[in-house]
Amino acid sequence: MTELDLVKLSALADASFVAKAEQTYGDTGVDRMIELLGIVREIFHAVPYESFTGSVLVAIILGEDEAVPEFATADLASVAELTGNTGPDLTVVRLPSGDLLAHHGAVLVEDLPGPALVFERSDGDEVFHVAGEVLAAQNPVNLPSVFGQATFDDLGSAVGSYHRDLARASGCLILSNCWRDPKRILFNPKPEASMRRSLYQFLKVTLRHPDGQVEVRQEQNVDETHPVDIKVAWPHGRIALIEVKWMGKSAGKGPQVVDHNHARAKAGLAQLVDYLEKNLADVPEHITWGYLVVFDGRRRQVNTETTTVDHDAGLHYEDDDTEFDPMLLGREDVAPPARLFLRPHLN
Amino acid sequence: METPSVAYFDCLYILSALGSGSGGTSHSELHDLGYLACLLSMLDDKPAADWGYSFSATRASAPFGRALTDAMETLLSRGAISSDARFLLVTPQGEADLERWARLSANARRLPYLRGAAASALSLTFPAFSSGLHEEPQLRASGSSGGVPRVLNEGPAVNLLHHHFEQLTRGLGERRSPVVAGTVWMTYLTATAVSGDD
Numbered sequence: 001m002t003e004l005d006l007v008k009l010s011a012l013a014d015a016s017f018v019a020k021a022e023q024t025y026g027d028t029g030v031d032r033m034i035e036l037l038g039i040v041r042e043i044f045h046a047v048p049y050e051s052f053t054g055s056v057l058v059a060i061i062l063g064e065d066e067a068v069p070e071f072a073t074a075d076l077a078s079v080a081e082l083t084g085n086t087g088p089d090l091t092v093v094r095l096p097s098g099d100l101l102a103h104h105g106a107v108l109v110e111d112l113p114g115p116a117l118v119f120e121r122s123d124g125d126e127v128f129h130v131a132g133e134v135l136a137a138q139n140p141v142n143l144p145s146v147f148g149q150a151t152f153d154d155l156g157s158a159v160g161s162y163h164r165d166l167a168r169a170s171g172c173l174i175l176s177n178c179w180r181d182p183k184r185i186l187f188n189p190k191p192e193a194s195m196r197r198s199l200y201q202f203l204k205v206t207l208r209h210p211d212g213q214v215e216v217r218q219e220q221n222v223d224e225t226h227p228v229d230i231k232v233a234w235p236h237g238r239i240a241l242i243e244v245k246w247m248g249k250s251a252g253k254g255p256q257v258v259d260h261n262h263a264r265a266k267a268g269l270a271q272l273v274d275y276l277e278k279n280l281a282d283v284p285e286h287i288t289w290g291y292l293v294v295f296d297g298r299r300r301q302v303n304t305e306t307t308t309v310d311h312d313a314g315l316h317y318e319d320d321d322t323e324f325d326p327m328l329l330g331r332e333d334v335a336p337p338a339r340l341f342l343r344p345h346l347n
Numbered sequence: 348m349e350t351p352s353v354a355y356f357d358c359l360y361i362l363s364a365l366g367s368g369s370g371g372t373s374h375s376e377l378h379d380l381g382y383l384a385c386l387l388s389m390l391d392d393k394p395a396a397d398w399g400y401s402f403s404a405t406r407a408s409a410p411f412g413r414a415l416t417d418a419m420e421t422l423l424s425r426g427a428i429s430s431d432a433r434f435l436l437v438t439p440q441g442e443a444d445l446e447r448w449a450r451l452s453a454n455a456r457r458l459p460y461l462r463g464a465a466a467s468a469l470s471l472t473f474p475a476f477s478s479g480l481h482e483e484p485q486l487r488a489s490g491s492s493g494g495v496p497r498v499l500n501e502g503p504a505v506n507l508l509h510h511h512f513e514q515l516t517r518g519l520g521e522r523r524s525p526v527v528a529g530t531v532w533m534t535y536l537t538a539t540a541v542s543g544d545d
Contacts, residue, residue, distance in 0.1 A: 004535065006514060012535055013522050016534075019522060019530065022524060027458075030526050034462065037470065041369060042367060138470055141541055146470075146471065205472045205478065208373070210374065210375075210434055212409060213477045214474065
């Protein structure tokens, strides 16, 4: 890649809340914005973003006015004091002196005591208010939260978070496009490429190791004919080969339906073990293990004419696990498979 | 060889700016940000040699500045930073040192580039930022060196870097401050990295 998309670059600059802070307030604006980003991250480190069902507003008051806002109810020696917060809303204000004030309730930007740089999370959106403009956080992978997203050094936790935060309700834009219909009953033809891409992107931006970058790559060749779906390489030589499969029904515009069930998942595990055997022969010095991820969109008694599903039809298979071959599952280099049940949009 | 004094400042500034919100900063992230700050100074037409210390690419195509590691170890032993064996954090003593050192002219001159790097990283998840940085032309080129560590800012990859800079300058126009350049460039490269077009 040597040619940059100049139009895209310019658009990113137009949309940048950091650029706006610098443009309006100079170096001070940038310094305060860096502090604001730090405080926001600390808040979500202390209190998971998912626990806030209302709004989170974090403001750094600019200028020198030390007036305490009327809504403030608590002084904070540090953000860590918020640990254990259970309210739906939170407002944190940092005065020019550096004092932190908190209010366990929602506050409007207009009610802040003076010009400020403001972060706001509401209805799942994260934005910045800078000099009267509202600018969105950059979120190239459509994470539920850029600043509250946990990072992981183990794959199991990352995949669990992916399922819980993105896949279960098909919140990822790529995954949402897998579905043939808005109620998420049947898949489009060949949904696995999108599923792989969705999982790949999530792992790329959440796997973190203290000893170095975790490499995440799509469709890596194990040999000349067999690409594994995703390959993850940690510092110090640990490698995971991820095979992605799906269960459920897919259909295009015509009547033909492709139906995958437990047999597909079992075949996926066998395929993964095959990759591991080949990898063992080629690069025995690496510590390699295999991870099967199954996207499960099964629904009960549905066809191409079905337009809605009720609770029974939609969630019938939610707890229906595959019984894998114990000989394969018992291998030291095979991690427990992850079945990601994708919920429909119920009536 | 004596560790350049600017390396101590860079180390403290980066760790202070990134804070504790993600548990702290890893050793490799420290080098990522130091490297980006150096690149932003080059984008601002400063020679690479003026940065005060050099970087090379590791076998994993990651940037590494020996001076930063040496500075980090000294600051740890002084109690200016702390480590839980995973991530690094600035202590209150380190914050006091940083405030004092920021007034020195040699350090003050580096602040725009360090700010740009910090703002870039804080605008994204840290893994996303690192993925984006590793799309930078010199680091990408280092991946084809057969695993042999190579000094950055030398060789044909530098021409690719300057080509990137020319395009960044055209794309950003008058908005081309180190902060804007850093955040826009890293957001752009991160989108490239996660697109899967390896």
